[in-house]
Amino acid sequence: MQGPLRGGTGPGLSPVDRRTLLICTFILAVAWGQMNFTGDQVLRILAKDEKQLSLLRDLEGLKPQKVDFWRGPARPSLPVDMRVPFSELRDVKAYLKSHGLAYSVMIKDIQVLLDEERDAMARSRRLERSTSSFSYSSYHTLEEIYSWIDNFVAEHSNLVSKINIGNSFENRSILVLKFSTGGSNRKAIWIDTGIHSREWITHATGIWISNKIVSAYGKDHLLKKILNAMDIFIEIVTNPDGFAFTHSMNRLWRKNKSSQPGIACIGVDLNRNWKTGFGGNGSNRNPCSETYRGPAPQSEPEVAAIVEFITGHGNFKALISIHSYSQMVMYPYGYSLEPVPNYEELFNLAKDTVKALHKVHGIQYTFGSISATLYAASGITVDWAYDSGIKYAFSFELRDTGQYGFLLPASQIVPTAQETWMAIRTIMKHTLNHPY
Amino acid sequence: MQPRRPLPPTPLLWLLLSLALPAAAVAPWDRERTDVPARPPAAGLPRGILQLAARAALHFFNFRASSPSALRVLAAVQEGRAWVDPQEGCEVNLVFSTERYNPEEEGEESLGKCSARVFFKNQKPRPAINVTCMGLTEKIKRQERDNLLYKQVKQLKNPLNVISIPDSHGHIDPSLRPLWDLAFLGSSYVMWEKTTQFLNYYLVQISRVKQLKTNDDGIDFDFTVLLHEFSTQEIIPCQIHLFWYPGKPLKVQYHCQELQSPEEASGIDEASAMAPTELSNF
Numbered sequence: 001m002q003g004p005l006r007g008g009t010g011p012g013l014s015p016v017d018r019r020t021l022l023i024c025t026f027i028l029a030v031a032w033g034q035m036n037f038t039g040d041q042v043l044r045i046l047a048k049d050e051k052q053l054s055l056l057r058d059l060e061g062l063k064p065q066k067v068d069f070w071r072g073p074a075r076p077s078l079p080v081d082m083r084v085p086f087s088e089l090r091d092v093k094a095y096l097k098s099h100g101l102a103y104s105v106m107i108k109d110i111q112v113l114l115d116e117e118r119d120a121m122a123r124s125r126r127l128e129r130s131t132s133s134f135s136y137s138s139y140h141t142l143e144e145i146y147s148w149i150d151n152f153v154a155e156h157s158n159l160v161s162k163i164n165i166g167n168s169f170e171n172r173s174i175l176v177l178k179f180s181t182g183g184s185n186r187k188a189i190w191i192d193t194g195i196h197s198r199e200w201i202t203h204a205t206g207i208w209i210s211n212k213i214v215s216a217y218g219k220d221h222l223l224k225k226i227l228n229a230m231d232i233f234i235e236i237v238t239n240p241d242g243f244a245f246t247h248s249m250n251r252l253w254r255k256n257k258s259s260q261p262g263i264a265c266i267g268v269d270l271n272r273n274w275k276t277g278f279g280g281n282g283s284n285r286n287p288c289s290e291t292y293r294g295p296a297p298q299s300e301p302e303v304a305a306i307v308e309f310i311t312g313h314g315n316f317k318a319l320i321s322i323h324s325y326s327q328m329v330m331y332p333y334g335y336s337l338e339p340v341p342n343y344e345e346l347f348n349l350a351k352d353t354v355k356a357l358h359k360v361h362g363i364q365y366t367f368g369s370i371s372a373t374l375y376a377a378s379g380i381t382v383d384w385a386y387d388s389g390i391k392y393a394f395s396f397e398l399r400d401t402g403q404y405g406f407l408l409p410a411s412q413i414v415p416t417a418q419e420t421w422m423a424i425r426t427i428m429k430h431t432l433n434h435p436y
Numbered sequence: 437m438q439p440r441r442p443l444p445p446t447p448l449l450w451l452l453l454s455l456a457l458p459a460a461a462v463a464p465w466d467r468e469r470t471d472v473p474a475r476p477p478a479a480g481l482p483r484g485i486l487q488l489a490a491r492a493a494l495h496f497f498n499f500r501a502s503s504p505s506a507l508r509v510l511a512a513v514q515e516g517r518a519w520v521d522p523q524e525g526c527e528v529n530l531v532f533s534t535e536r537y538n539p540e541e542e543g544e545e546s547l548g549k550c551s552a553r554v555f556f557k558n559q560k561p562r563p564a565i566n567v568t569c570m571g572l573t574e575k576i577k578r579q580e581r582d583n584l585l586y587k588q589v590k591q592l593k594n595p596l597n598v599i600s601i602p603d604s605h606g607h608i609d610p611s612l613r614p615l616w617d618l619a620f621l622g623s624s625y626v627m628w629e630k631t632t633q634f635l636n637y638y639l640v641q642i643s644r645v646k647q648l649k650t651n652d653d654g655i656d657f658d659f660t661v662l663l664h665e666f667s668t669q670e671i672i673p674c675q676i677h678l679f680w681y682p683g684k685p686l687k688v689q690y691h692c693q694e695l696q697s698p699e700e701a702s703g704i705d706e707a708s709a710m711a712p713t714e715l716s717n718f
Contacts, residue, residue, distance in 0.1 A: 139605050200604075251604045252640065252662065252671045269669075288695070290669040364512075375483055375667035402491075402638040403509065403537075405664055409606035 039086030042107035044079050045096065055099050056080055067092060081106060136208050137414050139200050142244045145237060149175060156214045166305030169258040172240040174305050179213055179232040189428055190310060190319040192235040195270050196254045197242030199324040201398050201408045201416055206236040208417035226428050239270055239302055252406060254290050256302055263287050268294035272379040273303045276387045277335025280378030293379050318392035318431040319385040320424060325405050326397035327365045329353050329423065332386040334370035334377035342391060349430050356426045360419035363399065370395060392431050486516040488636045489528035493552035495628035496565040502686040504617040505581035506573050507537035508548060525557040526633045534569065538617060548572050556633040563631060582682035588614045590650045601642040616642065622678040623661050625688045638664045643673065654681035670695060
């Protein structure tokens with residue numbers, strides 16, 4: 001293809017316009033599979049005087065298609081930008097050197113730029129087409145999230161699938177996303193968000209992270225390593241009935257919506273209904289309480305579904321249960337002050353996790369065991385997970401520390417998700433590197 | 437609903453515990469402090485007692501300052517010591533940094549520093565507090581901002597067509613921000629009075645505005661807030677009626693809904709209408 005814009009000293013397109021037009025042309029050409037600009041460079045030369053300027057003009061005249069001026073030789077002290085095809089680079093650079101023309105490399109490889117731009121365009125096209133303007137920086141309803149899940153799985157079916165692990169008390173589907181590159185019953189990592197329905201930032205974070213996994217898979221070497229060896233399971237709406245209720249009636253609803261005959265108050269705290277430590281001081285037997293443990297361990301279908309799934313799978317190595325708010329990363333136990341056997345390892349891992357999180361936006365998290373850091377809590381997810389053999393069991397409390405609390409503004413969704421992702425990544429890396 | 441009790445030690449002797457707790461004990465970037473103590477905190481001393489005491493001190497400070505445009509929130513606890521004496525109560529001495537609740541200009545962080553003594557008598561609420569703070573906004577600027585806030589509230593059209601502040605998505609309309617600050621100020625009084633060594637509070641939302649009257653002698657504001665109670669996780673509706681004029685001490689009375697017992701429960705999770713009872717400090 002001819003260089004469409006031959007050098008000129010006159011007015012006409014500004015360098016920016018010229019470059020834009022050039023790139024658009026290149027992109028079209030690339031799209032038609034006609035041109036490859038791998039290795040082509042853009043050099044910037046500062047001509048000291050008229051003599052040097054004329055040497056540059058000679059270059060253009062020397063071999064008509066040797067160089068392509070993006071910013072033509074005009075006056076001394078004005079930079080001259082020229083694109084040099086890869087095949088001509090050696091000759092052109094030698095020419096410049098021999099005539100004492102100093103140059104610098106502005107663009108090392110044009111093809112790379114073009115590829116990036118093409119990818120970006122393709123990405124935004126895909127987004128518009130399939131997720132029908134799903135915004136990762138807004139809060140969504142249950143219907144919107146379930147619809148996003150279907151689109152998401154369809155778009156990334158090579159990596160993601162949807163599993164129905166049971167039904168809630170009001171008969172809603174309980175859905176889990178599985179991220180896998182193959183294998184059979186690989187070691188696995190579990191992440192759940194939204195077990196307390198009012199903690200909206202957690203669902204939003206789960207959604208963003210799901211998207212991050214598929215988009216970063218090709219570029220993040222660590223993530224690739226992790227997914228080559230392990231599967232990731234994410235349950236975004238762990239309490240669908242409660243979540244629907246936060247939209248319809250009561251934004252601050254925490255529990256599920258189960259009811260028992262003869263008892264006026266409804267709802268069980270799903271994070272007090274697990275077997276380990278059930279019934280202790282860190283939960284309440286009053287059904288009207290926000291930390292009501294339920295009539296019996298695992299009595300709640302939302303909890304039973306997870307227990308069945310994880311136990312049936314048998315190969316989970318890490319579990320992260322995500323809550324808000326307080327800005328904490330914690331490990332078991334919640335029901336007792338007694339330290340777990342690998343307490344030191346979890347302490348150090350939590351410390352690294354919090355450090356990685358802090359690096360993203362400077363947000364400070366505290367860490368420690370649940371009972372020592374937050375309060376006594378009995379019958380919680382991570383205690384059960386740990387006692388079931390999952391050595392790396394963590395509970396997160398996301399932003400903030402009380403200014404907005406559960407009503408965290410949507411503008412904080414993406415920053416929160418970004419830092420949480422780096423925290424989760426740290427735990428996944430440790431799990432990968434410490435097989436058991 | 438019982439207040440949360442600490443995990444009990446052996447049932448006999450309670451010792452007079454003097455415990456120097458490294459502040460921000462688990463912040464890994466804090467060079468001078470040791471990290472999490474090798475053993476868990478001494479029995480009888482609630483987790484997070486330093487943070488709790490700092491927040492209580494700030495609620496009290498904010499209430500006493502009576503300036504809705506100069507509210508302070510906790511940044512970090514820097515030093516602290518806590519004692520528990522089963523006969524007397526729980527005393528906390530601490531130093532902490534604060535930041536402005538509503539920073540206006542970019543970069544106007546204005547970290548303040550406070551030292552406080554907080555004393556909980558026998559697990560009762562309404563701790564006795566001595567608190568002094570430095571590095572705060574100068575009085576003149578504060579008065580200017582309070583006057584501006586007063587004007588802004590005066591300009592709000594009545595009846596207000598607003599249900600919740602913030603809304604479900606955490607959004608507060610800028611025109612309603614002054615109301616939120618006033619509500620936070622009034623709630624500070626309530627939260628101070630309700631805080632015990634085991635229970636502390638966060639303001640979640642203004643769930644209802646009953647009445648807002650602004651005339652020349654001040655703002656008369658009657659509203660309901662929802663408080664989030666830690667560690668029970670309960671949401672407590674409190675009706676608050678406050679009266680404020682720039683530069684004058686805040687007057688406030690309130691009534692918080694008692695928690696339901698299984699017998700009383702109506703099964704519907706709505707805040708019921710409440711009549712304000714005894715005067716608090718009107």
